[in-house]
Amino acid sequence: MTTLSPASPSATGSRFVVGIDLGTTNCALAFIDTQTSPETVQILSTPQLVAPGVIEKRETLPSFHYEFAAGEVAAADLKLPWSQPPGDRPQLxxxxxxAREQGGLNPQRLISSAKSWLCHHAVDRxxxxLPWQGDDDLHKLSPVAASSRYLEHYRLAWETQWPYNPLADQQIVITLPASFDEIARELTIKAAREAGLPRVTFIEEPQAAFYAWIERHRADWESRVQPGQKILVIxxxxxxxxxxxxxxxxxxxxxxxxxxxxxGQHLILGGDNLDLALAHFVEQKYNLEDKLSHREFSSLIRKCRVLKETLLGPNPPESAKxxxxxSGSKLLSSSRQYEVTREEIQNCLVDGFFPVCELKDRPASHPIGFREFGLAYAPDAAITRYLAQFLxxxxxxxxxxxxxxxxTQPQQNSVSADPACPDLILFNGGVFESTVLKDRVLHTLRHWFCQDSSGSQATEKIQELDHGRLDLAVARGAAYFGMVKRGLGVKIVAGLARSYYLQLxxxxxxxxxxxxxxxEPGAEVDLQDQRFWLLLSQPVEFPLWCSxxxxxxxxxxxxPIDREQLTPLPPIRTVLKSRRETEASRIPAQLSARLTELGTLDLSCRECDGTRSWNLAVDVRSATHTDLAAHQGQGEQAGVFEDQLQQQAMKLIENTFRPADEPLLPRELMPRLSEALAAPRDSxxxxxxxxxxxxxxDVAAQRSRxxxxxxxxxxxxxFCLRPGYGVAIDDWRVAETWKTISGKLTHADPQVRAEVLVLWRRISGGLNAGIQQAIAAPYISLVKTALKRGLDHRKSANKSGPTSHELSEMMRMFGAFEExxxxxxxxxxxxxxxxxQxxxxxxxxxxxxxxxxxxGQRTPVYGSLNHVLSPERVESMLAALMTxxxxxxxxxxxxxxxxxRTHDRFRDLPQSLREEVVxxxxxxxxxxxxxxxVxxxxxxxxxxxxxxxGDQLPPGLSLMS
Structure with a gap:
């Protein structure tokens, strides 16, 4: 668990303790009024619009945001019991x-699953x-802003009911998936801040669900468990x-x-995937592929959610439609209905997502499911295979x-003889509203662990725990955890969920x-038995891993670093400076580490024979964009050249740009480098x-000769820095190159102007969006002017204007600028x-x-998916290329x-168009x-x-796509 800031006296002593389930599909808010006796968990019935002009209180707030089109609804019909907060937001x-119901009619104006987008590495979160590929007239929101809207709705609803006890002054616990990474947690903190909630505590959702069970059975929980038992929360x-x-x-x-x-690991795999799979099933059953528009398919997904709940619910019918x-004037006559049977649901959803597999089975590592709407869904749809891997x-x-x-204490062994076998199971999440799916998971676990020699299952083993309503349990458990933080109630001892490592x-x-x-948060580890060499006054990287x-x-x-067990984190990159004028390049140092109350990792390097120290914090913000900063070590693994050869190559560069005994002409440099290194430049x-x-x-100033x-x-x-990433501290190298070159060319020679364009193209993968825009802006007008004038553009222009070669390199550079x-x-x-043309x-x-x-590429080389052009936009590009x-x-x-093909409906071209290309x-x-x-x-x-x-990659590097 992490906190936004150390709990203040006003927060720990607040009248209310609040738990908020910030869910993918539904949110809920539970609270405890400490001025009542007994202190019980209550649910906030939240006022919300259920139809234009109709406000009702509901125990959950669906996690959907809808922006109405002009004329779709009157502003007066969207008024809530509180005034609309100021800010840059759509009024309608x-x-x-x-929002959920209206989005079913017009899904391209609906934001859903914002929580999943918060942990999507391939977009700028x-x-x-959002909405992903929504209508052009929309006021789009970031995943952070959308999440903030739900929290803000709760804050305003709360303050309408308790105006003298603002929600921001209460002790607030927000739930997150246990597998949310550090970046997604930081973004959730940002969403809370934007909603006016500056102090919050996080708790993992499975823990919150278990706290809900403790709260529900507070009088007799000890009689329901025994030492040594293992409880699986799924x-x-x-x-x-x-x-x-x-x-x-x-x-x-x-x-x-x-x-x-x-x-477990983070899996974007849940009820949304079941709805999507069912929609695909209907599409294939009725041969609707390439017949449904994006809007119609999105609507079909929403309706399949209801279909799923009907056919997997209690007393299901044999089939449902x-x-x-x-659309258009014949709306009613053009409506279509599709039927799905209970047996088909069994095959598609139960067997597809919860197959009875073997304990040795493993999920597929390459995508075998659907890749819809840009979300990075888990490669395999089989939740039970992931469960087998986890255990x-x-x-x-x-x-x-x-x-x-x-x-230390005998008789604490598990009831089960197999250490991987759980004794008790607690189900949580809306998917398990279906007893069919719960029974399938229990059956699979018993198949793995509870069969006797005859093959029959011992059904009394692996028993289910009950924590009440699934849609409210997490919020209730979060509120109870708030009381545990005050020293009341039963605590789950839950420190850091992962181990953290520093690569030497x-x-x-x-x-x-x-x-x-x-x-535990706040604890410090002092590694005083080990000493390290610490490099000073030069850029260094501290590669981090977690498991x-x-x-x-x-x-x-x-x-040893094992990629199967360790996951790379964004490394710490910095220059450790010293005030001393004469400083050795390295000093002996010791290391200490601390898990802060914020959940961040602080490293401290301390001089062994002195008083100096340097504090380092893991910067998760640097990876907020696309996680490109998480260095994978590809470049270093490609091998190194002998130091003597490298020294000879460096000397040749110095002889070219600085006066020397054996000066080189610029045109001689590349051949001489290949000769000195005894290898062609591509190797x-x-x-x-x-x-x-x-x-x-080092010789940058001498380039002006x-x-x-x-x-x-x-x-x-x-050439040396291409493609702008792949080796430690490449981001620093690219930034230094930008500072050295930007606006500082000495010669107006056409070849110089062309070479700087080639340079920016080559290292474009390391240039952020702001720098790419700054570089491109002045060149765009030059290209427009030149295209209007044609090949003879320089006859009516200044003779020092861009050549055809320069204009071509400008266009190539534009193509490489994916940000x-x-x-x-x-x-x-x-x-x-x-x-x-x-x-x-x-x-x-x-x-x-x-x-x-x-x-027009469907998958960027390094850029964000949100910059990919629509299939409709690229159709004319295909025609231009083929002719x-x-x-x-x-x-x-x-x-x-x-x-x-990407298997993402919003990115993929229509089948007919792809067949034309084939x-x-x-x-x-x-x-x-x-x-x-294709x-x-x-x-x-x-x-x-x-x-x-446009260049061969250096050996050992590969494209990010």
């Missing part, structure tokens, strides 16, 4: 029941991107699946207490914990455990390239299309073709980029291999990836 909008909500293991242990005073020992309304991953941990407990420098492939799992499976490692344990490793970049930056020197320097800097806004990229794509275009055909492939008469291989590559590709032998990408999806070959980038 609603959250809750009305702080950007206004939480499948609207958007996520979470597993948590809790162990019952006996304290020294003889009482029982609960220890949370493990949490879903009616899909048409097997923690078998060793559970076994070790049992041995430790039995050594040099060539080692080992990591040191700096924070062990189970540690949710290695839960028994102790602080100071050194382990130079990323580590070597970055070393050469350092030397180039001549236009040829400046052109060669720019060319080599871009430009969607509107800007669409405009630039139009310029490229126009260039192809002009016989006298000043932009070469190859540049226009290449850039169109990057503008341009350009080089077959280059045209085919661009066509494949634009038409490549037909074109199959007509040319050199592009036939690209047809599979029909089935997949990844480009390394050779094609180089063409796609």
């Amino acid at each position: 909008s609603a959250v809750g029941v009305l 702080t950007a206004a991107i 939480d499948v909500g609207g958007g996520t699946t979470d597993f948590t293991l809790i162990r019952v242990q006996k304290r020294t005073d003889g009482l029982c207490e609960f220890h949370r020992v493990a949490v 879903v009616i899909l309304a048409g 097997e991953q923690h078998r060793a941990t559970l076994s070790e914990l049992e041995q430790r407990a039995n050594a 420098g040099g060539k080692t492939n080992e990591a040191l455990c700096v924070l062990p799992a189970g540690i 949710s499976t290695r839960l028994t490692d102790r602080a100071g344990t050194l382990i 130079w490793s990323p580590v070597l390239l970055r070393s050469l970049w350092t030397t180039l930056m 001549s236009a040829a020197h400046e052109a060669r320097w720019l060319n080599l800097v871009g 430009l806004s969607k509107a800007t990229r669409s405009e630039l794509a139009s310029l490229a299309e126009f260039s192809l 002009q016989k006298n275009s000043p932009i070469t055909m190859d540049a226009a073709i290449w850039s169109l492939g990057r503008f 341009c008469g350009g080089p077959i291989g280059l045209v085919g590559l661009s066509l494949a980029q634009i038409a490549r 037909q074109w590709l199959n007509q040319h032998p050199e592009t036939e291999d690209l047809a599979k990408l 029909l089935e999806g997949g990844e480009f070959t390394q050779e094609s990836a180089g063409q796609l980038l």
Whole structure:
């Protein structure tokens, strides 16, 4: 659990303790009034619009936001019992029941599953991107802003009922999935702040559900459990699946207490996926593929939710129908109805998402389900296979914990002989409103652990715990946890859910455990038995890893880095400075680590033989955009060159740009480098390239000696730093390059101007959106002017204007700038299309073709999915490419980029259009291999990836897509 800020006296002593379930599909608020006796958990019935002009109080607030179109509803019909808060927001909008119902009629104006978007790594989660692919006239919101709207609704509703006890002054606990990463937690804090709630505490949802069970059975919970038992909490909500293991242990005073020992990986897999799968089933059953519009399919998903609840609910009928309304003047006559039987639901949803698999089975690592709406759904739909993996991953941990407990206090072994077998199970989440699905999970667990020699199951084992209403349990448990924070009630001992590690420098492939799992917030670990060399006055990186499976490692344990067990985190990158004028490049130091009350990791480096220290905090904000900052170590793994060879190469660079005994001409540098390194330039490793970049930056001032020197320097800097990521502290290198070059070219030579364009294209993957926009803006007007004037543009312009080569490089640079806004990229794509259609275009055909492939690509190389152009927008680009008469291989590559299948309905082109592209590709032998990408999806070959980038990637690096 984490807190936004240390609990203040006003918060801990507030009259009310509030628990908020910020759910994917529904929210709920529970509270305890400490001035009443007995102190009981109550649910806030929240006023909300259920129809235009109709306000009702409901126990849950559906997590939906809808913006009405002009004329769709009168503003007076959207008034709530409180005044609308000020700010930049649409006036004709609603959250809750009305938003959900209205969104069923017009889903392209509806925001749903904002919570899932908060943990989506492939988009900018702080950007206004929702509704995903919504109507053009919408006032879009970021996932953070949408989440904030639900919290704000609760704050305003609360303050209407208790105006003298503002919600911000109460003790507030918000629930999050146990598997939410640090970034998603930070974004939820930001949403709370924006809603006017500056102080909140987080609790994991499975824990909150278990607290709800304790609260429900506060009088007799000890008689329902016994020491050594393991409790599995399985939480499948609207958007996520979470597993948590809790162990019952006996304290020294003889009482029982609960220890949370493990949490599962983050899975975007829940009720939304069931609805989506059922919609796909209906679509395939009635042969509706490519017949339903995006709007109709979205409406079908909403209706399939009701269909699912009907056929998986109590006393289900043999079949049920879903009616899909048409559009236009013949709305009623064009309505269509589709029937689904109970048996089909069993096959599609029960067997599809909860198959009776074996304990040794593992989920697929590559996507086999649907990739709709841009969300990064879990690769495998089978929740039971993920459960099998979770229990097997923690078998060793559970076994070790049992041995430790039995050594100190005998008779604490699990009731089950198998350490991976849970004794009790607590279901949570809206999916388990269906007893059919609960029974399937229980049946599967008993199939794994409770069969006798005859194969029959012992049904008395693995019993279910009951915590009351599933839709309110998490909020109730959060409120109860607030009282536990005050020292009242039964506490779950739940420290850090993961172990954290620091990768050691040099060539080692080992990591040191700096924070062990189970540690409590505020605790500090002092690794005084180990000493390290600390580098000063130069950029350094501290690579961090975490593990949710290695839960028994102790602080100071050194382990090999295993990608199966460790997950990389955004590293700490900095320069450790000292005030001393003469400072050694490294000093001996010791390390300490602390888990803050905020849930962040603080590292402190302390000089061994002195008083100096440096404090470091893990910066999760740097990864808010797309997690590109999480260094994977690809570049370093590609190998290094001998130091002597590197020194020779660096000396050649210095001899080119600084006066020396053996000066080199700029045109001689590249051949001499290849000769000195005894390797062609395409085989130079990323580590070597970055070393050469350092030397180039040392001689940056000398590039002004001549236009040829400046052109060669720019060319080599871009070559050494391409593609702008892949090696430690590349973000710092790119920033330094930007500061060194931006607006500071010395020579106005056309070759110099062209080389700086090539440089920006080469390192575009490391340039943020602001820098890309700043670079592109002045060039866009030049390209527009040149295209209007045609090939002879310089006859009526200043003779020092851009050449055709420069204009072509501008267009290539635009294509590589994937962080430009969607509107800007669409405009630039139009310029490229126009260039192809002009016989006298000043932009070469190859540049226009290449850039169109990057503008229209379905999967970005490094950019955010929210910048991908719509299928409707790229259709004209395909036509322009297929009729341009350009080089077959280059045209085919661009066509494949634009038409490549992603299995995301909003990104994929219509089947008919993709088949048209496949037909074109199959007509040319050199592009036939690209047809599979268009029909089935997949990844480009390394050779094609180089063409796609416009440069061969350095060895060991691969595209991010």
